Amino acid sequence: MSNSETVLLVGGGGREHAIARALSSDAACELYACASNRNPGIASLAAGFRTIPETAVEDVVAYATDVDADLAVIGPESALEAGVAAALDDAGIYTFGPDAEAARIETDKAFQREFMEAESIPGCPDYAVFDDTEAACEYIDAYDGDLAVKPAGLTGGKGVKVIGDQVDREGAKAYLRENDYEEVVLEERLIGEEFTVQAFVANGDVRPTPAVQDHKRAYEGDEGPNTGGMGSYSDAGPELPFMTSEDYADAVEILEAVVDALPEYKGILYGQFMLGAEGPRVVEFNARFGDPEATNTLPVLNTSFLDVLTAARDGESLPRLEFAGKATVCKYAVPEGYPTNPKSGAKITVDEESVGEALLFYASVDEREDGLYTTTSRSFAVVGVADSIADAEEQAEDALAAAGDGLRVRHDVGTADLVQRRIDHMNELRGE
Numbered sequence: 001m002s003n004s005e006t007v008l009l010v011g012g013g014g015r016e017h018a019i020a021r022a023l024s025s026d027a028a029c030e031l032y033a034c035a036s037n038r039n040p041g042i043a044s045l046a047a048g049f050r051t052i053p054e055t056a057v058e059d060v061v062a063y064a065t066d067v068d069a070d071l072a073v074i075g076p077e078s079a080l081e082a083g084v085a086a087a088l089d090d091a092g093i094y095t096f097g098p099d100a101e102a103a104r105i106e107t108d109k110a111f112q113r114e115f116m117e118a119e120s121i122p123g124c125p126d127y128a129v130f131d132d133t134e135a136a137c138e139y140i141d142a143y144d145g146d147l148a149v150k151p152a153g154l155t156g157g158k159g160v161k162v163i164g165d166q167v168d169r170e171g172a173k174a175y176l177r178e179n180d181y182e183e184v185v186l187e188e189r190l191i192g193e194e195f196t197v198q199a200f201v202a203n204g205d206v207r208p209t210p211a212v213q214d215h216k217r218a219y220e221g222d223e224g225p226n227t228g229g230m231g232s233y234s235d236a237g238p239e240l241p242f243m244t245s246e247d248y249a250d251a252v253e254i255l256e257a258v259v260d261a262l263p264e265y266k267g268i269l270y271g272q273f274m275l276g277a278e279g280p281r282v283v284e285f286n287a288r289f290g291d292p293e294a295t296n297t298l299p300v301l302n303t304s305f306l307d308v309l310t311a312a313r314d315g316e317s318l319p320r321l322e323f324a325g326k327a328t329v330c331k332y333a334v335p336e337g338y339p340t341n342p343k344s345g346a347k348i349t350v351d352e353e354s355v356g357e358a359l360l361f362y363a364s365v366d367e368r369e370d371g372l373y374t375t376t377s378r379s380f381a382v383v384g385v386a387d388s389i390a391d392a393e394e395q396a397e398d399a400l401a402a403a404g405d406g407l408r409v410r411h412d413v414g415t416a417d418l419v420q421r422r423i424d425h426m427n428e429l430r431g432e
Contacts, residue, residue, distance in 0.1 A: 005306060006030045008064045008093070009046070010054055010084060011075025012039040014332075014363035014381045015291035019073055020045045021361075022298040022305040029306045032067045034060060037375060041362035055082035061091050069093050071309050074267070077154055080287050081107040085267070094313035096202070097267040098287050105258070105269075106287040109185045110152040116282065119261040123254050123273070123282040127187035136184050137173040145188060149175065152183035160226065162189055192276035192429060193242050193422050194283060196232075196293050197251045200321065202266040202312030206259050207321045208252045209301070210234045211243060212293040213422070218339060220412040227339045228377060231331040231396075231413030233389055234296040241389070241419055242426040243275060251280045258285065266312060277429045292330045295361050295383050300324040329392040329414035330383045332363070333403035335374040346374045349404045358399035359383040379407055389414055 005028055009020055012035025023029045024045040033042045034052040043049040048067060052059045055078050064072055072088045074080055074097030086099040097103075104111045116124040129152070130136035140147060146164035149172050161167045161175050176184060196214060200207040214232040218224035235241060239248040255271050270286035270293070289297070298305070302322040311318050335342040350372060352360060364377035382402065384395030393414035400409050412418050 004028055004030055005070045005310060006032065006068055007306070007309070008067060008069040008072040008088075009033040009042070009075065010060055010072065010079050011035050012037045012042060012054075012364070013075065013291050014361040014378065015289045015294040016075040017041040017361040017363070018294040018298045019075060019289070019305070021359075022301060023073075026304050026306040032063070032069065034063050037364060038367040039362050039365065040367040040372065041360070043367065054079040054084070057082055057084050057087045060084050061087050064088055064093050065091060071096065071313060073097065073309070075288060077103070077106055077286065077288055081154060094309075096309050096312055098265055102262055102265050103287040105262070105285045107154055108152055109150050109284065110183055112285060113185060113187065115261070119257070121254060121257045121261065121282070122250075123280055125188045125190055125281055127185055129183065129185050131183045133176050133180055133184075136176055136186060139186055140169055140172055143186070147172070147186050148189050150185040150187065151179070151181040152185055153181070164189060166226070190274035190276065190281050190283060192274045192281075193426055194272065194274055195240055195243065195251075195280075196270060196272050196290055197248070197255065198268055198270045198289060198293055198297060199252070199255050200308050200318060201259055201269045202318055203315055204259065204263055205318040206252070206256050206269070207308070207318050208238075208255065209297045209321065210238045210323060211240050211248055211251070212290070212296045213240055214290065214293060215410060215413050218410070220410055225340055227334075229290070229292045229332070230334070230410040231329070231381070232292045232296055233329045233392070233414040233419075234300075234327060235389055236325050236327045236387060240422075242422040247275055247280060254280065254282060275426065277431070291363070292332065292381055295330045295359070295381050296328040299359055299383060299385055300326050300328060324385075326385050326387060327389045327392045328383055328385050329389060329396045330381050331396045331400060331409055331411070331413050332378045332381050333400065333407040333409050334378045335376075336406055336408060338376075338378065338408070342374070342376045343406065344374055344376045346406050347371050348374055348379060348406055350380055351402045351404065354401040355382060355399040356395070357384070358395045359385065360399070360402065374406070384414075389419060390416055
């Protein structure tokens with residue numbers, strides 16, 4: 001590795017702020033960033049920041065060339081789908097992120113399931129793909145059991161409707177008819193506890209990170225519509241309190257099977273799993289860090305992220321990852337009305353001094369000359385890092401004093417009661 005590496009980060013959310021923090025802490029990294037919104041957390045860590053839409057391929061490549069970037073990291077899925085990774089690679093800038101074809105494992109849910117079936121990837125549920133809305137509705141009527149209804153394309157984590165949970169059969173059919181998606185995937189509803197394992201991937205190597213549990217529902221007690229995630233937690237070891245070491249190993253094996261079938265894959269491979277009595281099944285794959293899961297994972301990564309990037313670029317074996325052995329709890333502050341009718345363009349204040357021991361990650365906010373404004377998504381995250389989930393949760397909860405008027409929080413993420421409910425649920429499913 002040379003004495004210094006210039007890295008371009010694409011994206012302006014909480015995930016990217018966590019990536020920026022991990023990279024900028026390395027003295028050998030000179031960081032630049034670009035995004036459609038000016039994230040003050042990223043801008044304060046970067047040597048330069050330019051406001052560019054993440055999907056504006058030519059503009060991103062031009063900026064990378066301007067700053068003489070050696071490496072690039074892609075944050076959001078929209079940029080991967082647009083082909084930013086391949087364009088940067090073609091410009092001679094090694095990019096830690098898959099090309100648009102490999103990223104279809106996230107961006108095209110029909111491709112994802114067909115790929116799993118063709119390559120005998122474990123954990124694939126029963127599914128059917130439809131490009132005709134009425135044929136899909138007939139399948140819903142005829143299917144014996146509940147289904148997850150998934151538009152094939154990207155929906156920001158908010159497009160899936162689950163029969164028997166969020167909608168009934170009539171509601172599911174109405175949803176399809178209202179939206180008339182080009183293609184939908186209907187698959188068996190998976191019952192259990194969801195968790196995520198993310199892995200750094202390059203040169204055929206898979207380096208997994210600790211499991212995380214995200215909380216998609218908008219309101220406490222797992223009520224309300226799905227969001228991009230209201231918060232998440234991880235434990236001091238690789239698995240979560242409701243998991244066994246075998247459950248974690250099974251999830252990692254599934255990620256390894258994906259990379260065996262896609263040997264050229266590079267970047268982050270994120271597996272979202274449903275843990276049932278028979279072990280983990282695949283809810284979906286993502287081709288990048290999760291947001292919020294990056295804010296749980298990167299603060300406890302002791303291995304240099306820059307060393308991972310340079311090993312990937314240089315065709316070397318990726319370093320074995322070492323973690324701090326700490327638990328983390330992330331809680332988001334979101335605009336009023338999020339996710340169905342978020343109040344965008346509202347001026348907010350974030351009291352950085354009141355965060356205390358926790359970490360603050362700015363997410364979808366826009367820094368203007370006269371202050372900080374909300375967008376249509378989550379505003380910022382606070383992350384507690386401690387020896388136990390309980391201590392990390394207390395740290396995060398104390399830090400929420402930073403959220404001023406006009407922001408809402410889901411306070412139950414990482415609480416003892418919520419974690420115990422997860423454990424009880426898994427014990428019940430296992431018949432224990």
